[in-house]
Amino acid sequence: MSKILAIESSCDETSAAVCVDGKILSNVIANQTIHENYGGVVPELASRVHQQNIVPAVQQALAKAKVNKNDIDAVAFTRGPGLLGSLLVGVPFAKAFALAQNIPLIDINHMQAHVLAHFIAEEQPAFPFLCLTVSGGHTQVVLVKDYFDMEIVGQTLDDAAGEAMDKTSKILGLPYPGGPLIDKYARLGNPDAYKFPEPQIPGLDFSFSGLKTSILYFIRDNVAANPNFIRENINDICASVEKRIATILLNKLAKAAEIYGIKDIALAGGVSANTGLRQGLLSLGEKNGWRCFIPKLEYCTDNAAMIAIAGYHKFLNGDFVGQDVVPLARMSV
Ligand code: KG4
Numbered sequence: 001m002s003k004i005l006a007i008e009s010s011c012d013e014t015s016a017a018v019c020v021d022g023k024i025l026s027n028v029i030a031n032q033t034i035h036e037n038y039g040g041v042v043p044e045l046a047s048r049v050h051q052q053n054i055v056p057a058v059q060q061a062l063a064k065a066k067v068n069k070n071d072i073d074a075v076a077f078t079r080g081p082g083l084l085g086s087l088l089v090g091v092p093f094a095k096a097f098a099l100a101q102n103i104p105l106i107d108i109n110h111m112q113a114h115v116l117a118h119f120i121a122e123e124q125p126a127f128p129f130l131c132l133t134v135s136g137g138h139t140q141v142v143l144v145k146d147y148f149d150m151e152i153v154g155q156t157l158d159d160a161a162g163e164a165m166d167k168t169s170k171i172l173g174l175p176y177p178g179g180p181l182i183d184k185y186a187r188l189g190n191p192d193a194y195k196f197p198e199p200q201i202p203g204l205d206f207s208f209s210g211l212k213t214s215i216l217y218f219i220r221d222n223v224a225a226n227p228n229f230i231r232e233n234i235n236d237i238c239a240s241v242e243k244r245i246a247t248i249l250l251n252k253l254a255k256a257a258e259i260y261g262i263k264d265i266a267l268a269g270g271v272s273a274n275t276g277l278r279q280g281l282l283s284l285g286e287k288n289g290w291r292c293f294i295p296k297l298e299y300c301t302d303n304a305a306m307i308a309i310a311g312y313h314k315f316l317n318g319d320f321v322g323q324d325v326v327p328l329a330r331m332s333v
């Protein structure tokens, strides 16, 4: 029997989850709306809101799972990568909980956890598989050889895919985070209305900064000619931007699948919630005979359930850390 409490506080979601014998019984996510008007996460504000949210989130996660805190066997927590001020709320909380209950601590790499979210579902990918992990801070093609044996075979040289979504939405005057709004407007638009360039980056790496600049100039020039351009064409703009971001990602993923001869292909991270990207992967998978794995929406964006499932697999290995563990703002898979 194992009952694991998991804590996630790497960015702007405070989340707590309870996992019993590898099954997620609760996954409480407190979103922060305070950043909406700033065009991005303000680290100091995120840290303060984590402090307000963490105790209620843990209490709710335990109550929802109907698990008493005295029955928890281990605490898993996000050690990094993330915003230091945010990690500095979740990490000491996890340490204090483990110390008070005299139970082991399990440190989890947030990017590995996004990948391991695929082991929450009944149907799971087989090792080795490829995972395109796309979030607000990262864009990685990961060769997943085992639960904790992952190799980044391609990554962004500048902006992350989520950042490209968020910066586009900022240019369009939409609130942060823009990804979900671009998704919403894109559903109503024509993805072929406007053509944005595909960067020619060799190998499996990505670049999004050139695309961002071309979107910026495109909007600037069109607004100069017609001040209502954005309002009149928001659906087509979002659909076209979304299509270009998705094709950049999927073309590299297809290349990686060919190079490594792998047919189990997964998506992970916040941007994997994107409808166009999800649909794009499924049709590419059909064409190439892949088995495609796409997380449920609640496991795409930051959540503690993915920390809990990663923690469960470390728990099985007896892979614990001491009370001297510190957060790592930069941490590779
Ligand atoms: O994984 P995540 O929750 O946090 C990080 O670890 O960064 O990813 C957040 C990112 C943001 O850039 C957000 O705009 C994007 O995921 N995102 C989406 C959608 N939902 C979240 N992007 C496109 N379409 C969505 N539906």
Ligand code: ZN
Binding pocket: 110, 114, 135, 136, 269, 270, 301, 302
């Ligand atoms: Zn994340």
